[in-house]
Amino acid sequence: MFCHEYPDILETEAEVLDARPGAVLLSRHPFFPGGGGQLPDRGLLSWRGGESAVVGFFEDGEQLWIRLADEIEIDGAVVAAADAHLRQIMRELHTDLHILNALVYQQFDGALVTGAQMNDDGTARIDFDLTATDNDKLRALEPALNDVLAQDLRVSDSRIPMVDAQQQKGLLRSRSVAPPPSPDGMVRIVEIRGLDRQACGGTHVASTGGSRPVRILKIDNKGRHNRRIRLALDGV
Ligand SMILES: [Zn+2]
Numbered sequence: 001m002f003c004h005e006y007p008d009i010l011e012t013e014a015e016v017l018d019a020r021p022g023a024v025l026l027s028r029h030p031f032f033p034g035g036g037g038q039l040p041d042r043g044l045l046s047w048r049g050g051e052s053a054v055v056g057f058f059e060d061g062e063q064l065w066i067r068l069a070d071e072i073e074i075d076g077a078v079v080a081a082a083d084a085h086l087r088q089i090m091r092e093l094h095t096d097l098h099i100l101n102a103l104v105y106q107q108f109d110g111a112l113v114t115g116a117q118m119n120d121d122g123t124a125r126i127d128f129d130l131t132a133t134d135n136d137k138l139r140a141l142e143p144a145l146n147d148v149l150a151q152d153l154r155v156s157d158s159r160i161p162m163v164d165a166q167q168q169k170g171l172l173r174s175r176s177v178a179p180p181p182s183p184d185g186m187v188r189i190v191e192i193r194g195l196d197r198q199a200c201g202g203t204h205v206a207s208t209g210g211s212r213p214v215r216i217l218k219i220d221n222k223g224r225h226n227r228r229i230r231l232a233l234d235g236v
Helices: 085-109 136-140 142-151 162-167
Strands: 011-020 023-026 042-046 048-059 065-068 078-082 113-118 124-126 156-161 185-193 196-199 214-221 225-232
Touching: 023 078, 078 085, 085 113, 085 124, 085 185, 085 196, 085 225, 113 156, 136 214, 136 225, 142 214, 156 162, 162 185
Parallel strands: none
Antiparallel strands: 011 023, 011 078, 023 065, 042 048, 042 078, 048 065, 113 124, 124 225, 156 185, 185 196, 214 225
Protein backbone atom coordinates (compact mmCIF):
# COMPACT_ATOMS: atom_id res chain seq x y z
CA MET A 1 0.00 0.00 0.00
CA PHE A 2 1.11 3.51 -0.78
CA CYS A 3 0.50 4.63 2.83
CA HIS A 4 2.98 1.98 4.03
CA GLU A 5 5.70 2.94 1.58
CA TYR A 6 5.22 6.71 1.85
CA PRO A 7 3.55 7.47 5.17
CA ASP A 8 4.56 11.14 4.94
CA ILE A 9 3.01 11.75 1.52
CA LEU A 10 -0.61 12.63 2.13
CA GLU A 11 -1.51 13.99 -1.30
CA THR A 12 -1.21 12.30 -4.70
CA GLU A 13 -2.32 12.92 -8.24
CA ALA A 14 -4.18 9.96 -9.69
CA GLU A 15 -6.26 8.67 -12.58
CA VAL A 16 -9.76 7.35 -12.16
CA LEU A 17 -9.66 3.68 -13.22
CA ASP A 18 -13.33 2.94 -12.58
CA ALA A 19 -16.29 4.77 -11.10
CA ARG A 20 -19.77 4.20 -9.72
CA PRO A 21 -22.16 6.74 -8.29
CA GLY A 22 -20.53 7.87 -5.05
CA ALA A 23 -17.46 5.64 -5.38
CA VAL A 24 -14.21 5.59 -7.29
CA LEU A 25 -11.25 3.32 -7.98
CA LEU A 26 -7.98 5.24 -8.34
CA SER A 27 -4.59 4.41 -9.87
CA ARG A 28 -3.06 5.35 -6.51
CA HIS A 29 -3.95 7.25 -3.35
CA PRO A 30 -2.45 8.03 0.07
CA PHE A 31 -5.32 6.67 2.19
CA PHE A 32 -5.17 4.08 4.96
CA PRO A 33 -8.48 2.18 4.76
CA GLY A 34 -8.71 1.28 8.45
CA GLY A 35 -8.04 -1.93 10.32
CA GLY A 36 -6.38 -3.34 13.43
CA GLY A 37 -8.11 -0.74 15.58
CA GLN A 38 -6.87 2.19 13.50
CA LEU A 39 -9.54 4.46 12.02
CA PRO A 40 -9.74 4.80 8.25
CA ASP A 41 -8.34 8.02 6.86
CA ARG A 42 -10.66 10.81 5.91
CA GLY A 43 -9.82 13.19 3.11
CA LEU A 44 -10.78 14.99 -0.05
CA LEU A 45 -10.88 14.14 -3.73
CA SER A 46 -10.67 17.12 -6.05
CA TRP A 47 -10.71 17.50 -9.81
CA ARG A 48 -11.14 20.24 -12.36
CA GLY A 49 -14.38 21.87 -11.36
CA GLY A 50 -15.31 19.88 -8.30
CA GLU A 51 -14.48 18.07 -5.10
CA SER A 52 -16.01 15.56 -2.71
CA ALA A 53 -15.09 14.35 0.75
CA VAL A 54 -13.70 10.84 1.17
CA VAL A 55 -15.97 9.13 3.70
CA GLY A 56 -14.97 5.48 3.59
CA PHE A 57 -13.56 2.48 1.75
CA PHE A 58 -14.75 -0.90 0.61
CA GLU A 59 -13.17 -3.88 -1.08
CA ASP A 60 -14.44 -5.47 -4.26
CA GLY A 61 -12.31 -8.51 -4.96
CA GLU A 62 -8.76 -7.32 -4.45
CA GLN A 63 -9.61 -3.74 -5.32
CA LEU A 64 -10.00 -1.03 -2.73
CA TRP A 65 -12.72 1.46 -3.64
CA ILE A 66 -13.08 4.93 -2.18
CA ARG A 67 -16.51 6.05 -1.04
CA LEU A 68 -17.40 9.70 -1.63
CA ALA A 69 -19.78 11.99 0.25
CA ASP A 70 -21.62 12.84 -2.98
CA GLU A 71 -23.51 10.49 -5.29
CA ILE A 72 -21.46 11.49 -8.31
CA GLU A 73 -19.57 9.54 -10.93
CA ILE A 74 -16.26 11.04 -11.94
CA ASP A 75 -13.49 10.33 -14.44
CA GLY A 76 -10.14 11.68 -15.52
CA ALA A 77 -7.45 13.14 -13.30
CA VAL A 78 -7.96 13.81 -9.60
CA VAL A 79 -5.98 14.85 -6.55
CA ALA A 80 -6.44 12.64 -3.48
CA ALA A 81 -5.56 14.21 -0.13
CA ALA A 82 -5.70 12.58 3.29
CA ASP A 83 -6.60 14.48 6.46
CA ALA A 84 -3.20 15.18 8.02
CA HIS A 85 -4.51 15.88 11.51
CA LEU A 86 -6.32 12.55 11.81
CA ARG A 87 -3.42 10.60 10.29
CA GLN A 88 -0.97 12.17 12.73
CA ILE A 89 -3.09 11.22 15.74
CA MET A 90 -3.43 7.67 14.41
CA ARG A 91 0.31 7.34 13.76
CA GLU A 92 1.14 8.49 17.28
CA LEU A 93 -1.49 6.38 19.03
CA HIS A 94 -0.65 3.31 16.98
CA THR A 95 3.02 3.58 17.90
CA ASP A 96 2.15 4.18 21.55
CA LEU A 97 -0.01 1.05 21.60
CA HIS A 98 2.89 -1.00 20.19
CA ILE A 99 5.13 0.24 22.99
CA LEU A 100 2.54 -0.48 25.67
CA ASN A 101 1.93 -3.86 24.07
CA ALA A 102 5.68 -4.61 24.16
CA LEU A 103 5.97 -3.62 27.83
CA VAL A 104 2.97 -5.73 28.82
CA TYR A 105 4.23 -8.67 26.77
CA GLN A 106 7.64 -8.48 28.44
CA GLN A 107 6.50 -7.84 32.00
CA PHE A 108 3.31 -9.89 32.14
CA ASP A 109 4.41 -13.26 30.85
CA GLY A 110 3.64 -12.88 27.15
CA ALA A 111 0.11 -11.56 27.58
CA LEU A 112 -1.65 -11.19 24.23
CA VAL A 113 -3.85 -8.41 22.88
CA THR A 114 -7.55 -9.11 22.59
CA GLY A 115 -8.61 -5.82 21.04
CA ALA A 116 -7.60 -2.24 20.32
CA GLN A 117 -9.27 0.96 19.21
CA MET A 118 -7.81 4.37 18.39
CA ASN A 119 -10.04 7.44 18.43
CA ASP A 120 -9.88 10.77 16.62
CA ASP A 121 -9.92 12.66 19.95
CA GLY A 122 -6.39 11.43 20.74
CA THR A 123 -7.45 8.62 23.07
CA ALA A 124 -7.10 4.87 22.59
CA ARG A 125 -7.79 1.64 24.37
CA ILE A 126 -6.09 -1.72 24.25
CA ASP A 127 -7.29 -4.95 25.84
CA PHE A 128 -5.01 -7.69 27.13
CA ASP A 129 -5.65 -11.29 28.06
CA LEU A 130 -4.64 -10.89 31.70
CA THR A 131 -5.92 -12.49 34.86
CA ALA A 132 -5.13 -11.84 38.49
CA THR A 133 -3.07 -8.76 37.80
CA ASP A 134 -2.75 -5.81 40.10
CA ASN A 135 -4.06 -2.90 38.04
CA ASP A 136 -1.62 -0.54 39.72
CA LYS A 137 1.19 -2.48 38.05
CA LEU A 138 -0.35 -1.75 34.66
CA ARG A 139 -0.84 1.91 35.55
CA ALA A 140 2.82 2.04 36.58
CA LEU A 141 3.87 1.38 32.97
CA GLU A 142 3.23 5.02 32.07
CA PRO A 143 6.77 6.31 32.90
CA ALA A 144 8.38 3.39 31.04
CA LEU A 145 6.20 4.11 28.02
CA ASN A 146 7.15 7.78 28.02
CA ASP A 147 10.78 6.83 28.50
CA VAL A 148 10.65 4.86 25.23
CA LEU A 149 9.19 7.93 23.50
CA ALA A 150 12.02 10.07 24.89
CA GLN A 151 14.61 7.59 23.57
CA ASP A 152 13.38 8.32 20.02
CA LEU A 153 13.84 4.72 18.82
CA ARG A 154 13.59 4.14 15.07
CA VAL A 155 10.39 2.53 13.78
CA SER A 156 10.72 0.53 10.55
CA ASP A 157 8.84 -2.12 8.64
CA SER A 158 9.58 -5.15 6.50
CA ARG A 159 7.69 -8.02 4.94
CA ILE A 160 8.26 -11.70 5.69
CA PRO A 161 6.38 -14.89 4.73
CA MET A 162 3.41 -15.55 7.02
CA VAL A 163 4.60 -19.11 7.62
CA ASP A 164 7.84 -17.70 9.07
CA ALA A 165 5.95 -15.17 11.20
CA GLN A 166 3.85 -17.95 12.68
CA GLN A 167 7.01 -19.77 13.78
CA GLN A 168 8.69 -16.81 15.48
CA LYS A 169 7.46 -16.43 19.03
CA GLY A 170 5.92 -13.06 19.77
CA LEU A 171 5.49 -11.73 16.24
CA LEU A 172 1.74 -12.39 16.14
CA ARG A 173 0.72 -10.56 19.25
CA SER A 174 -3.02 -10.35 18.95
CA ARG A 175 -5.82 -12.77 19.55
CA SER A 176 -8.20 -10.69 17.48
CA VAL A 177 -6.60 -8.14 15.17
CA ALA A 178 -3.78 -10.00 13.41
CA PRO A 179 -3.29 -8.54 9.93
CA PRO A 180 -4.23 -10.91 7.10
CA PRO A 181 -1.35 -11.92 4.84
CA SER A 182 -1.24 -10.30 1.41
CA PRO A 183 -2.19 -12.45 -1.61
CA ASP A 184 1.48 -13.43 -2.01
CA GLY A 185 1.52 -14.88 1.53
CA MET A 186 3.59 -12.10 3.06
CA VAL A 187 2.90 -10.26 6.30
CA ARG A 188 4.18 -6.86 7.35
CA ILE A 189 6.39 -6.67 10.44
CA VAL A 190 6.76 -3.38 12.30
CA GLU A 191 9.91 -3.02 14.39
CA ILE A 192 10.70 -0.55 17.14
CA ARG A 193 14.46 -0.80 17.31
CA GLY A 194 15.70 -2.64 20.36
CA LEU A 195 12.22 -3.01 21.84
CA ASP A 196 9.67 -4.83 19.75
CA ARG A 197 8.77 -6.60 16.51
CA GLN A 198 5.22 -7.53 15.63
CA ALA A 199 2.95 -8.06 12.66
CA CYS A 200 0.90 -4.95 11.89
CA GLY A 201 -0.77 -3.30 8.91
CA GLY A 202 -1.20 0.19 10.33
CA THR A 203 0.66 3.49 10.12
CA HIS A 204 3.20 4.62 12.72
CA VAL A 205 5.59 7.49 13.40
CA ALA A 206 9.12 7.19 11.96
CA SER A 207 10.71 7.15 15.41
CA THR A 208 9.18 7.01 18.86
CA GLY A 209 10.01 10.66 19.56
CA GLY A 210 7.42 11.50 16.91
CA SER A 211 4.66 10.85 19.43
CA ARG A 212 3.62 13.25 22.10
CA PRO A 213 3.94 11.92 25.67
CA VAL A 214 0.97 9.85 26.81
CA ARG A 215 -1.06 9.45 29.98
CA ILE A 216 -2.65 6.23 31.12
CA LEU A 217 -6.19 7.29 31.95
CA LYS A 218 -7.84 4.21 33.32
CA ILE A 219 -7.62 0.45 33.78
CA ASP A 220 -10.86 -1.51 33.55
CA ASN A 221 -11.55 -5.15 34.24
CA LYS A 222 -13.54 -6.44 31.29
CA GLY A 223 -14.36 -9.95 32.40
CA ARG A 224 -12.05 -12.34 34.19
CA HIS A 225 -9.58 -12.61 31.33
CA ASN A 226 -9.50 -9.07 30.06
CA ARG A 227 -7.89 -5.83 31.20
CA ARG A 228 -8.58 -2.66 29.26
CA ILE A 229 -6.03 0.17 29.36
CA ARG A 230 -7.12 3.61 28.18
CA LEU A 231 -4.53 6.19 27.27
CA ALA A 232 -4.41 9.67 25.79
CA LEU A 233 -1.91 11.83 23.98
CA ASP A 234 -0.78 14.71 26.16
CA GLY A 235 -2.40 17.99 25.29
CA VAL A 236 -5.31 16.72 23.21
ZN1 LIG B 1 0.87 -1.03 14.31
